Amino acid sequence: MSSDRPEPAAIPTLEHVAVVAGVSRATVSRVINGVRNVDPQLQEVVRAAVEQTGYVPNHAARALVTRRTNSVALVVSEGEHRAFDASDTPFVGRIFTDPYFGRLVAGLFSALRPAAYSLTLMLAETDEIRRQLVGYLRQGHVDGVILMSSHPQDPLPRILAETALPLVLTERPSIPLRATYVDVAQSAGAALAADHLVARGCKSVATVSGPLDMGAARDRLSGFRDRMARHGHPYIPSVEANFTRETGRLATERLLAQNPALDGIFAANDLMALGAVLALHEHGKRIPQDVAVVGFDDSNVALASRPSLTTVRQPVEEMAAEMARMLLAHIGQPGRPASSVIFEPTLVVRESA
Amino acid sequence: MSSDRPEPAAIPTLEHVAVVAGVSRATVSRVINGVRNVDPQLQEVVRAAVEQTGYVPNHAARALVTRRTNSVALVVSEGEHRAFDASDTPFVGRIFTDPYFGRLVAGLFSALRPAAYSLTLMLAETDEIRRQLVGYLRQGHVDGVILMSSHPQDPLPRILAETALPLVLTERPSIPLRATYVDVAQSAGAALAADHLVARGCKSVATVSGPLDMGAARDRLSGFRDRMARHGHPYIPSVEANFTRETGRLATERLLAQNPALDGIFAANDLMALGAVLALHEHGKRIPQDVAVVGFDDSNVALASRPSLTTVRQPVEEMAAEMARMLLAHIGQPGRPASSVIFEPTLVVRESA
DNA sequence: CTGAAAGCGCTAACAA
């Protein structure tokens, strides 16, 4: 334009748009934010100016005044040292590679995107990092938090629950907490597995459990045992494993050593069921003719496995979508009391049982 | 909204800290940001005040003035859109469930966290969303972008490359682009497969390739053929497939029809290798005794498969860490020219070959 | 219905 001005250059601001449209910044702001009281004609002019300048609102400036970032955090927290993790796979690798994580993210997105919210990923592996994290969250970096924490000693659920920050947990907290959460009916799912094995005619059934310091693992174990007892099987051997394929294999070896006549196994997740399949094959057992195997989760490996896995399905995507919706609700109405939603699992029958 | 006034729980600001410490905001700011020229004694006073007030800097305010958000985006882009649906495996589910994704994220974090950067996840499934995305990124929501895009027709790599936004691609762009990227030596990986099959004594080898409009698929095919030629096998039959299990199965059927004496197959990814295994089983072939199979990726199905898959492994975590480092470098020095780093793959020998 | 003006909380010249 004028020669005394350098170069209009870079990113257009609300001010530029206002000048082009011949209105005030306030009016442009109103149009952009869809505030009603604006002359339709002016709206058109402003819209054209926005188009022409290629204006996009500055996120930081907007967040500074509205105190909203339109983004939430997915915090993945894990205890310092897992009870019997002898594997060399670092925690980050394990958790992010777990199919559950992918399904969770996918489900969250399905509900977050329509609301124009974005997702920031955060890890909390150590106490040090956990401390930083809390500060980070309180900076107003995000409007709310989805917390994935399964370790019972993890202090993060309690710490975050005490914050005013909107929060949703991906499972029932291991200690009583006034926090919103979504979970699956764990013991009901395990009972489904028990029913199925009994219905198949299994006489000698055992189970590979998850780490028993985790609520979900405990619930699945007790749910399975309770239902088996009701079917007339008062004693169900179990070996504790670590939700990984390798520990599942090892656990099954031990089960097999204790009882060679085993004809049914319930593994508390699919990865461990995969390990069970492996061990059974090594012992020349046919599946499901000699030993029937039921997993839990219905992760993608359940289908890829050979034989494909009969498994208890958690509707993870739907659960995650619900978490996102609940979080959004909390963000929208700060005073909202904590609540919870429990989803029913279903049995997916495939080849392994 | 009640009539009484329950302490607004006011978040402390720099101003509060300054008052408590009896200094100016500027000084507090300097201490917090580690700017040198501050009296050590005053530093102590300020630090105490920060502690006492529980102050954490406001992210939006800081970003507004520094023009830095200290966060980067991981953009996952795919050509076609599939609606979210629990029964089908939608794109989101597929990609997030793919172990590659988890390994990528883990690797990114390992380099991002020391730099105090956070990661925002973004999906680009449709053109509509892609358009919004570009605006979103330009809002200054993030300082840079890691772009995961494998479809050659995807316009996003070009669009983002034309933006001034610091950008790193997770693979070599299918069209020439002045963009920084990290990739694995595709043809070298295929050559590894060739060496292994030859070393096993395979005499009649064929390959199932990926879609040849994708650079990676082309590179793997030519890399395989070149190395086989060097081993004295000038002609290697190939059938093009689509990186899925089913197309891998079909392609193997055709290969088998053309040459029943086949004794080695290189599939350009693990899913197709799984399809090959399936087809071979149906034809009564034993693996690896009758036909050896080598895949590519070392994805989770490689382990879950029976027999487990011998496959070419990409050092994804290391690659991702490098991507993050390169992105940070670009953020730090805006004028930095595009560059690329190529990693060497390794062969993971399991049961199938 | 529109504009003027006051900040949001912070950093970064520029003075002192």
Added chain:
DNA sequence: TTGTTAGCGCTTTCAG
């Protein structure tokens, strides 16, 4: 070395 003072770009009363 420290304080003063402008803003960063936006939303939002409050007048007009």
